[in-house]
Amino acid sequence: MRYISGLPRPKAGKGPRVLAVLGSTGSIGRSVLEVVRLQPQRFRIAALAGGRNMELLAAQAAEFKPARLCAQDEQSAERLRRLLPRGVRPTVLVGSEGCGEAARSAEVDMVVSAQSGAAGLHGTYAAACSGKIIALANKESLVLAGRHIREACARSGASVLPVDSEHNAVFQCLAGSDGRAFPTEGRGYLRRLILTASGGPFFGRPKEETDKARPDQALKHPTWNMGAKVSIDSATLMNKGLELIEAHHLFGLPMADLEVVVHRESVVHSLAEFTDGSLLAQLGVPDMRIPISYCLGFPERLNSGAPALDLVALGSLHFSPPDRLAFPCLDLARSAGEKDGGYPVVLNAANEVAVDAFLAGGIPFGAIPRIVEHCLDAYGAGRTDACDAFSCAPDTIEAVPALDAAARVRARREVELFTC
Numbered sequence: 001m002r003y004i005s006g007l008p009r010p011k012a013g014k015g016p017r018v019l020a021v022l023g024s025t026g027s028i029g030r031s032v033l034e035v036v037r038l039q040p041q042r043f044r045i046a047a048l049a050g051g052r053n054m055e056l057l058a059a060q061a062a063e064f065k066p067a068r069l070c071a072q073d074e075q076s077a078e079r080l081r082r083l084l085p086r087g088v089r090p091t092v093l094v095g096s097e098g099c100g101e102a103a104r105s106a107e108v109d110m111v112v113s114a115q116s117g118a119a120g121l122h123g124t125y126a127a128a129c130s131g132k133i134i135a136l137a138n139k140e141s142l143v144l145a146g147r148h149i150r151e152a153c154a155r156s157g158a159s160v161l162p163v164d165s166e167h168n169a170v171f172q173c174l175a176g177s178d179g180r181a182f183p184t185e186g187r188g189y190l191r192r193l194i195l196t197a198s199g200g201p202f203f204g205r206p207k208e209e210t211d212k213a214r215p216d217q218a219l220k221h222p223t224w225n226m227g228a229k230v231s232i233d234s235a236t237l238m239n240k241g242l243e244l245i246e247a248h249h250l251f252g253l254p255m256a257d258l259e260v261v262v263h264r265e266s267v268v269h270s271l272a273e274f275t276d277g278s279l280l281a282q283l284g285v286p287d288m289r290i291p292i293s294y295c296l297g298f299p300e301r302l303n304s305g306a307p308a309l310d311l312v313a314l315g316s317l318h319f320s321p322p323d324r325l326a327f328p329c330l331d332l333a334r335s336a337g338e339k340d341g342g343y344p345v346v347l348n349a350a351n352e353v354a355v356d357a358f359l360a361g362g363i364p365f366g367a368i369p370r371i372v373e374h375c376l377d378a379y380g381a382g383r384t385d386a387c388d389a390f391s392c393a394p395d396t397i398e399a400v401p402a403l404d405a406a407a408r409v410r411a412r413r414e415v416e417l418f419t420c
């Protein structure tokens with residue numbers, strides 16, 4: 001094991017931890033602000049970035065008074081300026097460049113990367129290059145550019161703390177109760193990691209039925225309350241596939257040492273298995289405020305606002321293997337992670353395009369894995385019909401968006417073939 005970064009250095013001097021929250025209007029971002037509200041003396045918000053929900057971003061700005069705000073595009077930024085109350089006049093930044101500027105800002109100690117999809121990469125990478133503590137929810141950043149983020153952390157001294165509940169659970173299992181025992185180098189007695197998956201809303205249902213599922217059915221997650229993209233990814237199990245690649249980059253372990261087990265209750269958030277057969281797990285109610293508060297307070301533990309887990313009321317826990325035939329995205333992601341190079345970028349881009357099309361009612365649920373598979377096959381066969389960038393391996397961080405864009409062109413063509 002070689003963890004992606006060192007651990008956060010203690011802050012010089014006292015004073016609150018200064019945060020930039022990228023994706024503050026989303027499900028994770030709102031939970032971050034809930035945890036901050038519970039201990040306002042510990043944190044100061046220097047920057048908030050939303051996408052297009054400017055009403056909420058303006059309300060957050062009025063409450064937390066950050067020096068910088070960021071919106072997804074110029075039109076949203078214009079609307080935001082009009083919505084800001086009298087007396088609240090932060091600098092309004094725009095787009096991925098704006099997120100990068102907010103993340104790099106000298107006063108910021110910690111960047112919470114909580115945008116959805118590939119859009120989150122720019123802010124994460126800017127934070128990694130400028131020595132920040134990164135509370136990382138945006139798993140796509142590691143899927144697209146895990147190696148580049150690792151190298152950037154090594155250069156700048158940035159550190160990554162995983163917000164994703166499974167990775168946060170593993171981190172806690174390896175770190176001891178106060179976080180300080182975490183081994184950043186050397187495998188020690190670790191044998192493998194077991195990531196738990198809820199199985200999503202279609203667990204145990206026949207493939208013929210789920211292939212025709214509607215967006216409202218796929219969005220109904222049994223245990224977690226999340227944004228739309230990650231909810232659909234949970235229904236296809238692509239979310240778990242992306243998390244395998246995320247774990248591979250985060251913990252520096254081969255894909256073969258990462259296992260997935262379905263656990264319907266979503267109470268055991270993941271496990272570390274050791275050479276003597278011992279398993280360590282982290283348990284808690286399925287509430288993202290727990291891993292979020294762990295990262296925000298690290299190495300101290302904060303009041304997350306989440307209720308305690310009542311084991312007696314819960315009664316029993318269940319585990320089963322994932323149905324890899326009914327949910328082919330899991331194997332597609334594992335294979336892309338094993339091949340590495342540009343495969344994870346193509347996997348992610350094709351998946352984002354397919355999920356958008358599904359949510360818009362354009363394609364059936366069962367088309368999502370097929371579109372992803374066709375794009376991966378085309379990339380593997382070196383078919384450059386989308387554009388030359390489609391055949392490249394992203395050896396530099398600059399090559400990642402080019403391959404991402406080319407894979408999206410290819411995926412949109414595939415979507416047209418499936419359009420209902």
Ligand SMILES: NC(=O)c1ccc[n+]([C@@H]2O[C@H](COP(=O)([O-])OP(=O)(O)OC[C@H]3O[C@@H](n4cnc5c(N)ncnc54)[C@H](OP(=O)(O)O)[C@@H]3O)[C@@H](O)[C@H]2O)c1
Binds near residue numbers: 024026027
């Ligand atoms: N939700 C969970 O429980 C959970 C758990 C583990 C990991 N994660 C990961 O955390 C990330 C966020 O998930 P989420 O559920 O919080 O998503 P979400 O509710 O959809 O929120 C996404 C956030 O990103 C912003 N955004 C979306 N596209 C953008 C773009 N192109 N440019 C700038 N901003 C953009 C959205 O802005 P607007 O809403 O203002 O448009 C919103 O603030 C994802 O990578 C997800 O996989 C989520």
